[in-house]
Each structure stands twice: as structure tokens, then as C-alpha cells.
Amino acid sequence: MHRVVITGAGTINALGHDVPSTLAAMREGRCGIGPLSIRDVDRLSVRIGGQVTGFDEAQHFSRQELSLYDRFTQFALIAAREAMAQSGLAPEGEAALRIGVVLGNSGGGLGTTDDNYRAVYEEGKSRVHPFVVPRLMNNAAASHISMAHGLMGPSFTVSTACASSNHAMGLAFQMVRSGAAPAMVTGGSEAMLCFGGVKAWEGLRVMSRRGCRPFSRDRDGMVQGEGAAVYVFETEESARARGAEILAEVAGFAMTSDASDIVMPSQQGAERAIAGALADAGLSAGEVGYINAHGTGTAANDRTECAAVASVFGAAAERVMISSTKSMHGHLIGGTGAVELLACLSALRDGVVPPTIGYAEADPDCPLDVVPNVAREARVGAALSNAFAFGGLNAVLALRAG
Amino acid sequence: MQMDKTLDADASMLPSAHRDIGARVTAILAEQAMLEPSDVEPQHSLAEIGIDSLGLVESIFAIEEAFDIQVPFNANDPAASAEAFDISTVATITAAVESLVRQQHA
CATH class of the missing domain: 3.40.47.10 (Thiolase/Chalcone synthase)
Incomplete structure (x- = not known):
């Protein structure tokens, strides 16, 4: 049994495009929820969300990469980049063969699915882009992180709706604690704020049109957000041996x-x-x-x-x-x-x-x-x-x- | 069986369009409850005919589709929604649908 510590964290979400800006927003109690800016929003009855704004994908990725990356994969890669940089973990040799990626997500490349259903059903097109399947598959984000950072150990995606990320991080924790892997990259990503993604939630009638007010007596439902957070979990021995900063222990x-x-x-x-x-x-x-x-x-x-x-x-x-x-x-x-x-x-x-x-x-x-x-x-x-x-x-x- | 007569008697007092709404709402709720429409009485609550919270959301969807209306209902706060759409009984639901049809098809 090993003690498991967090040595890197990364994120992009409605509050900020990295960890420091997100923590600052949380400290200030800033609200990242606002009017949705998505196609066909006028046909939705729920028109608010915690959307990632001011985000230009072309600043982060090349044209070839973007042809393969759904928005949820982009978010995951940006968060992983920050987490790996902070951790300083640079897996090579034997270690790289044992370190993997466990991510949680529920909708996968829902935006890609939405866009391409629209193309074939609404616009009557008979052909879609050749990379629709590798973009929309639920494991795309975990796979692209493994490729970006040369992680060749166990990688997979956990999908348990709203608990996906916690299940993913819990499994990564258990793998590191047991010695199955010396370190794991883990967290979750989601990009469901597209017409179909919001419309589906509307149907259940649990969404608020005003804002998310947990525990307040006047609360009237949930508000969807999007984004990702990714962490590096590793054994305490490894972190100390590398002189890495320990952010917290997963206990x-x-x-x-x-x-x-x-x-x-x-x-x-x-x-x-x-x-x-x-x-x-x-x-x-x-x-x-x-x-x-x-x-x-x-x-x-x-x-x-x-x-x-x-x-x-x-x-x-x-x-x-x-x-x-x-x-x-x-x-x-x-x-x-x-x-x-x-x-x-x-x-x-x-x-x-x-x-x-x-x-x-x-x-x-x-x-x-x-x-x-x-x-x-x-x-x-x-x-x-x-x-x-x-x-x-x-x-x-x-x-x-x- | 006596209830059937009461329903008919009530319905006969209404203009035909409204009688039709009552029958259609009853049919939708009966289908959701897996009952015969004749077993669903106006004073029944949804709980009494075995419709739970998911069944309610499905019933409202079916009502919106059948009458081409928007039903203002939030599952988080049925009490606050009650002003616009009172789900206490089959009769209040029917009345609410009649009112929404009037407003939204005016």
C-alpha cells in the first residue's frame, strides 16, 4: 500500500482557463453562469449555462489536431498540459509503460454527434467528415492525453453520469495505492452545451432558467456547465524522490x-x-x-x-x-x-x-x-x-x- | 361505473372542444398509469392512480405533444408551478390544460 498524493492540477471551465484563475474566482465567489451562446439557442427554453468563454481553440491546437478533437477532448488536453507541467512528471522508460490515464465523462463528443446528426438529418447531407467516430468516442480524451504525454500504461474512460470523474479519480487512486501504477493522470471532461445536449436536459424538467442556488430555499434546479480538470496522482515516495510539490493527499x-x-x-x-x-x-x-x-x-x-x-x-x-x-x-x-x-x-x-x-x-x-x-x-x-x-x-x- | 356517469354529466355541460380536452387528458394519464380511461376519475390524484415523478414528467410531455402547448412545470418546485399548472388531481390538470390551450392558441 502506498500513500497517494496529488502533484499537478490543471483545468479549464467557466470560471477560468487555468487553476490559478479558477481558484481566484472561487475565492471571490464569482459566478461563471450566464446567457448561453450556442447555435439555435432561441429554440431552447433553458438559455443559461456555465460556458467556457473567450476560448479560441486555434490558439491551442493546430488545424490537423482540431479535425480530431471534439471540444471535450480539447478541454481535457488543456487541463492535462497544465497538470503535467506543474507536476514535472516526465515519464520515460519503464515508468512510462506503467503510467496511464483514467478520465470521467458522460457525453463524450456530444457536440460532434449533434453537428453531424444535424448535417445528415436536417440538412439532408449524405456524407460526414471521416473523423466523426474518433472525435465522438467517449475514450477520445483519455487516448489523446496518453498520446500527448507518452503514457503507455492502463488508460480508459469511466462513464457514470454525474459521478464519472469521482469514479475515475477513485480508480486512479486505488491503482496508485495498490502499486498497480506508479502514477496516474486522472480527472474528467465534459462539453455538453450544444443544442441537443441542453434540449435533452430540458425534457427532464429539473433545470433552472434563472441560476443555480444550491441549498437555498428558493432553488429551482440545476444549470449545466462545461470544461475539464485533470490531476497527476502519484505515490508519495515518487513525489518526494522527484522533489515535486505535494498539493494534497488522496486518502x-x-x-x-x-x-x-x-x-x-x-x-x-x-x-x-x-x-x-x-x-x-x-x-x-x-x-x-x-x-x-x-x-x-x-x-x-x-x-x-x-x-x-x-x-x-x-x-x-x-x-x-x-x-x-x-x-x-x-x-x-x-x-x-x-x-x-x-x-x-x-x-x-x-x-x-x-x-x-x-x-x-x-x-x-x-x-x-x-x-x-x-x-x-x-x-x-x-x-x-x-x-x-x-x-x-x-x-x-x-x-x-x- | 357511477363515476363514468358523473364524468359524462360534467362533460356534457362543457362546450365540445373542452369535453374533448378532458377526455384526451384522461386518456393520456390512463395510458401512463396503465389503466382504462374509465378507471380514472376527475378527483383522483396522480399518486392514487400510480403516477410517480417520472410518470408525471412523461405525462406532461405527452400533453404538450397532444395539444401543441408549452406546460410551465418545474419538477423541483411543483408547488410554485401550481399557479400555472396545478397537478393536484385529474380535474385540475384538465382545467390547466384547457386554460393553456386558450392562452396559447388564442
């Missing part, structure tokens, strides 16, 4: 299945995942200073999540801070846990707990300290990051300050 992980309903969350399933992550990390609830909530802003999730935390934490629930940064960057679906891990790094490393913004009114069903509207300075020794997916699949990570 535990647990996953459970509700086995009950395809969309409604179960308090028991969430409880078992939270308690399992604490046990796996050897942490008591009282040691946890911060929880990054799943906190989607739907009536059902926020109520159930608060009840689960209260039940597992007991008296410690009165002291723990729990915030949902989805209020700022939106719900990145398969990429969400990855971007949200940055909030845990902020708490553990910088002593800044990002807030739940848009909070207007206390909800008796959510009676926890949700860090309303303003970030808080605090010494946090351990943190949890929750993800509870449609399908009843729960994945919770536990981290300690490095």
Missing part, C-alpha cells in the same frame, strides 16, 4: 449503488458512500473540515445530501462546512467531480473554503453550514468531495492536507 475513496431508482437519490446510498470514504481514509467525521457537496440545486438532491451528511457526521455536522461550487461553474455532469476537487485543494492548501453563491434563504431541509455567498478562511486538515449520479451511483473521495 480514501468509496463507491456505492442505491439499487432503487434511475433518477431519485437515496439517502442510504449517499450515507454508505460518505461513511465508506471516511473509513477507507482512516478519518473520523470530526477531522473533516470541508465537504464539497454534490449540491446540484435540485429539490431532491440537496435535501437528501444534507440528510445523509447529518446522519453520518452526527454532532460533527454542526461544525463541518459544506458548499456547492456548482453555483459558480455549473454542473459539468461527467466532468464535475474533477473541477470540484479544486475547491478541496483550495480549502486544504490555501485555507480558503469556496462559498455556495446565490444563496438567498435558509431551507429547514438543509440545516448545515453551506458557506453562503462569501468564501471563508479556515484551517482544513481533511476534506470530502461528494458525487451522486443518476442511476443511483455514488462516489466520494477523501483528501488530507499534504
